[in-house]
Amino acid sequence: MSKNINGLLCVLAAAALAHAPALQARATAEEVARLGKDLTCVGAERAGNADGSIPEWSGKWLGVPSHVDFKGTGNHPVNAYPDDKPLFVITADNMAQYAERLSDGQKALFEKYPKTFRMPVYQSRRDFRLPDFVCEVTRRNAAEAELVDDGEGVIATTGGILFPFPKSGLELLWTSSIFTFRPFSEELISDNAYVLADGKVNWGRVKSRNLAAHLAPDARWSTTDGRQSSFYLNETLLPERDKGEINTGVEFWNHKAKPRQSWRYDPGTRRVRQSPGYGFDMSFPGSGGSITVDEVRLFNGTPERYEWRIVGKRELYIPYNAYRLHSPAVKYAELIQPGHINPDHMRYELHRVWVLEAQLKEGFRHLYSKRVMYIDEDSWLMMMGENYDARGGLWRTSMMNYFYAYEANTWQAGVGLYHDLQSGTYLAFNLVNEQRNGYTLNTGKLSDKDFGPEAARRSGL
Template sequence: MKRVMWWVPLAATALLMTSVHVTAKVSPEEADRLGKDLTCVGAEKAGNKDGTIPPFTGKWLGTPPGINYKPNVGEHIVNPYPDDKPIYTITAENMAQYADHLTDGQKAMFAKYPKTYRMPVYQGRRDFRYSDAVCAAAKKNAVSAQLVDNGMGVTGMVYGAIPFPIPKNGYEALMNETLPTRAWTESNRHDTAAVNPSGGITWGRQNNLNLAPINNPANFGQPADATVQAYSLQLTLLPTREYGNASISQEPMNFATNKRLAWSYDPGTRRVRQLPEFGFDQPLGGTSGLLMIDEDRLFNGSPERYDFKLLGKREIYVPADAYKLHGGDVKYADLIKPGHANPDYMRYELRRVWVLEADLKPGYRHIYKKRMLYLDEDTWHAVMADNYDARGELWKHAEQNYYYAYDMDAWEAGNAFYYDLNSGGYVAYNLFQEAQKGPVLNKGDLRAADFTPEGLRSIGN
């Protein structure tokens, strides 16, 4: 039976506008829907009409009952759905039956790998929720947050939650993707596999530290008056030729009044220097030049080079509840295969996603002329992207796998896969299954002083 594509119509034409000068706070009456027919971050609580998307239950906060898990120490995540099996599998042979719920990038993957690419589809699960403090912050933001500086920043928001749970345009949706509830502190060792078309692998490895003061639970609900939203430090261990290279970056709250700052450390010269520019389509360290800095988590950094349009919602098969993929028993040799990751480890669910289109502005440069981002309505995280080259041709398809992290009562970005539809190569990013520890989240052991040029210089001492 052919399935019908559901496009959720936007409530007002303002949602399709790229201008951000007409945005206004939502009314108290509209914000009152949060926690009622909408979740506290604006997702529809109800399932869809045919029951293929379940209603939101939000029955679990933190570690589910019966799960043995010690938070904040880097335990590999435990699957709360170990008995779930695929309810059906989408293949190149039956893809037409499900085409209305697939993106152009997914269809291209079936066309390129008709014998090996498949999508195991599981029962939808919407069982986890944010804390009451996050929900209270989101409701405050709904009636007080506003875009400023042509969408480059936000005013009137409080810490702890997205600024626009009921978005009115693409820039508000992008700010939700930029400022969701994430880890406050994070440390991890992650591996990167740059896979060539024949299956050969160039490995990268980095130690990472991340600090997001805006996600410190002690600050939830307080005015977001910081100038820096997040700090990051990366130390490269592989490939060998890049061993010891390190960098730090500081992410501003407002990209118009402050820019992203970054410094690098060269072990050869033992010198630290400030980078004149950091971000956009500069290659990301440890990825053999195949992944751009602003592709981490599918999109990050300043929005200045693109016009953003919010195209409404679609029901799409997206990666979700990726516990099996991130188990400590997963071996890279079993996961990383020629062409694409092993589908046996993947989990797709039919979900409602916001569709956000980014079009390169005239006079600006980037390797991608257009980017289609798919934002999960339950979390506001970007879970898939289709990227187009300068000719407007589909070039890359990317998937970001999230799971609910019991350590922080929120969703954590796990493995991401970036597929080059032209060459047949791909990058498997943020792998940590074979590490002794998974990500150490919300331990609270990092401080801003760790992310300064002086702190970076100490790495080489």
């Protein structure tokens, strides 16, 4: 066999490997041994970056820091860094010098709104940590957890990070969207502002409650023991035409074996009907068609319609420590403006993120042909996303604004910002500034009886 043929075969073999699905491999003993040493106990790089713009992880705070006067759950979040000022502000005029640390979605927003979009960049902070039991479960999952049924199910222990050493796109997806460590219960009334290109605002309001009992401090469940993953119930309060509509459902640990079950209460007929196949690119209720069901918190539900791959890690300016954005001192009239939210109330920090990419599988349909998510290495939460249309053009770009919830010892999803780059509209989702209460978390008062068709019927009467 000639050298040329040998070389061709090597090239073809390499190409085949590049496009083959990644084989699942548990973390090695050497990898697991790094947890809590050069890596944090959940797998982030403890060290800062080369130029010091990302600091070393300190993890010095668990719960409420001594200098913070937080009155307890149900109150609006209190800023842990009240004296911080922006280090600099990125604008359309100077964005070129920061380009390698900007996402494609951020660049598109600068291009779309060159006169008004800007990014105030603050000192990067890595001061909060997760409870010790999260570290213990994470170590166990690193050695034992596995995906099953083509990546649509998982065998693992709850209460920790799933794959701190993700070997495939599906492992990273499960770790960052389906198996995150978040508050185990959540109750709130929030406002949604769907802002048209001309600045007109269509307002919505939703009463929500969510339960993921497996994340309670005393819960260490196996995903194979038959219990549910999580529950949700959303009741529409505004607009008036949809008032009283209720959507509720339950999630499981294996999307193939037990798909999401959901129901809808119609106040006009006073009947509860099952909603088969609820998810994917169905329009999320009350969003004006601006986001899909599986776009809430950037991605949720079964991964079955996409091929997932890890692109790598980057240093990016991402929304972080978003306390001010949820402050009752900031009124909606000041916050909501045409094109995008008032940038003065945003906080961006430089952090290392995992980049996860999804390509629509052949033979499957979805509004989005390609999706890109940026995942914070410290929290394993999706912070930003980009969604592409059928022609491959960047269509929508999104940002989640998290803050550390002192009462829950973890990060809480706050305002989601979903920008349509083609129409010039955006959705500010889960605003609480002008609500009497903020997020009510981890009270222990919710149970599975507060969800499902009977709960929807009771709530609607």
